[in-house]
């Protein structure tokens with residue numbers, strides 16, 4: 001359906017009419033073949049970026065050189081941005097990083113991509129091209145395999161270690177586990193993760209943890225020593241029970257992070273202030289002893305429910321009966337006493353202490369004590 005989109009067809013036609021190859025590539029092709037939703041659409045072409053700019057301008061659409069050094073031009077059609085990237089190839093490996101140059105051949109462009117299932121292309125009619133010859137069969141078998149030798153590919157870009165686990169978590173056949181050769185290379189080169197920017201690591205980890213079931217992939221990360229390089233102190237074993245307890249709730253990377261624990265998570269994954277606060281609340285409340293009512297009152301029903309799930313996963317028990325209901329009651333409860341209800345003549349400090357004490361009794365009564373009870 002998305003391939004029929006007028007904007008995409010217009011962009012592909014614009015390139016084709018200019019005498020160029022115009023193909024969809026990467027995640028959109030992979031996901032379409034798997035029958036999964038498509039997030040962003042990448043278009044690849046043998047046209048050089050200046051030529052793409054020229055064709056777009058001639059067609060009356062606005063080209064924006066969003067990443068011209070990587071060969072990417074964004075064209076806005078029907079108010080939708082479309083990223084067009086020129087074919088590239090790895091010309092040499094300089095030090096550790098591959099130097100890329102523009103390429104004319106789709107085979108070269110495919111060869112510099114990370115995994116065979118990410119090196120699939122499709123034309124405007126949805127005909128699929130598999131330049132490497134292994135992408136379609138790997139996709140059918142749900143195998144995430146590196147393009148070329150895993151070790152070499154990882155040395156070019158250590159982010160590929162995390163991408164290996166991310167794509168394995170989302171798309172691999174869980175009964176087979178990660179590709180053994182890829183896994184061995186990740187284990188051997190895990191130390192290279194230290195060279196990556198925290199933004200890139202954070203973005204990959206978020207996507208990994210947003211998979212329906214990231215537990216087997218995260219367990220593999222721990223076994224291979226990768227997890228310790230990403231999140232020192234994190235412990236994967238409670239993740240599988242958490243996924244089970246979540247029972248199909250929408251995937252939530254922070255809830256999963258809270259069960260993993262680890263040191264300096266917010267800093268290492270470059271979480272926002274709001275995410276950091278939420279993670280800390282979930283982490284601490286799950287590991288504290290407060291019941292669902294108090295938690296609901298203090299942090300809201302949703303967070304109290306999350307904390308309950310995380311606690312049950314860490315302990316290895318089912319979710320306690322009535323937890324969600326009690327959390328909801330706590331979240332709805334309003335403390336019925338105000339400073340004005342208390343005796344005049346008390347100092348500010350005394351007043352505060354008295355109110356706090358009453359509130360504690362009220363919470364301990366499971367919010368049953370009324371205003372009159374409390375004042376009496």
Ligand code: ATP
Pocket residue numbers: 025026027028039040042112113114115118119157159160163207
């Ligand atoms: P998603 O659905 O998450 O967007 P995606 O496959 O589109 O998945 P992106 O990170 O958007 O993933 O990258 C787009 C494509 O670019 C990939 O499919 C892959 O072919 C290529 N690619 C991206 N990052 C790398 C990398 N670090 N090394 C090699 N190829 C990469």
Ligand code: MG
Pocket residue numbers: 026027028039040
């Ligand atoms: Mg993408």
